[in-house]
Amino acid sequence: MIRINIYLAIVIFSFNRIKCEFLRSKGCVTFQEGTTWEFDNDQAILPSVVSSELCATHCFENERCLGYTWYSFIEGSHNICILFDELRNQQSCENCVSGTGPADIPGSCEIEEENLIDYFSAASESECYQLCSQDEACRFYTWFDQSAILFKNECFTFTSCEKVSSCSDCKSGGMSCLDFTCPEYRVLNDPTRLMSHGQGNYCDSMDKNSEDYTTSPDWFGPGWYRFQLPAGGETMPDSTENLGYCGATSPGWVNGHHPSQAGEMRNETVCFKLFNDCSLGRDVSILNCGSYYLYYLLDTPACNLRYCST
Incomplete structure (x- = not known):
């Protein structure tokens, strides 16, 4: 009897599914x-x-x-x-x-x-x-x-x-x-991290390789970070960007995808554009915490590179 009930329900449901979309x-x-x-x-x-x-x-x-x-x-x-x-x-x-x-x-x-x-x-x-x-x-x-x-x-x-x-x-x-x-994290909220901000001399590295650059005021070395206002949105861009934005020479972008489910973590690469779209890169872990993302970030490989928000 249950098989007949399920079969009839599927016929009705299949018709209704054409008209509606489930979350x-x-x-x-x-x-x-x-x-x-x-x-x-x-x-x-x-x-x-x-x-x-x-x-x-x-x-x-x-x-x-x-x-x-x-x-x-x-x-x-x-x-x-x-x-x-x-x-x-x-x-x-x-x-x-x-x-x-x-x-x-x-x-x-x-x-x-x-x-x-x-x-x-x-x-x-x-x-x-x-x-x-x-x-x-x-x-x-x-x-x-x-x-x-x-x-x-x-x-x-x-x-x-x-x-x-x-x-x-x-x-x-x-x-x-x-x-x-979700693990404890630090906050990246410097407003110059916005992709709409122009070029600057910041970098996300504790080991500066030039006196011409300055470690970002909200950067404290490798660890879990969350982007928050006034730094703009809470995600990194996932497409290549031009030079000279985000308060640095080379803005970083996620060469991959953000996890879609709460609790899901993805390992991706952050690319920094210099001579091409991904001249230098850093491995990054991205964790979906439901209403926000956390990023496990390492020091950038050079001091004209920066993690940015969009």
Whole structure:
């Protein structure tokens, strides 16, 4: 009976989806780099797990798992997956990605009045879980596995799951959002950092290589920084800029993309234009803190270069 109900709902939903567009992104944060939980000897440790996605799959297949941490490298070992049956005392970690497992629901969420958000193809329950996390309205999901006849590898996302029907070829769960805390940071608020400001003699380096240049008044060496007024907007430009702006000779721009989800971090390159668009570069980590971005910035490679805001 549940299969018939879902099929009819899909027909109606597909027609309505042509007329409306659902909100995406900034949903439930289910994974984050650089954080984990207190570890004890009761936690399962899995060696030779080659990716954080595979570690997440192990967590979903373990009924006791509430969260996982995958280390690309820790204490001389590579590709370590830790499964947690209790999440306590969140703390920072290096070379790590952590995520939550779902709140398991026995059966399939039934479709009721307007509780179906969307449906997708998904190769695994963990993929379905991540699809749900990307929609701010999604709180529950049902995923049908490869043995399903009618909805093989299909993921259904819901706003509510008040009624449940039994099934042998599906898994359902509720979202377990990850509480994340952004690190402490310094503020870049010098108004000359604006791309609309002209040339100057500032640079973002504690080791000045010329008496003709001055270390920026809001620069304190490598660390996490946030752009704030009166320095303009809270992001760095993501396209190449001309020389002679931002209170320096060579303004910096992000040669890549900013992370789209809260708690997500991306490693990109800040380029400085001299002889070409990216004559010199510095690695940068960009962290989405929900309402603002943080940048882990290093000293610029020369003292006519500066990090700018737009």
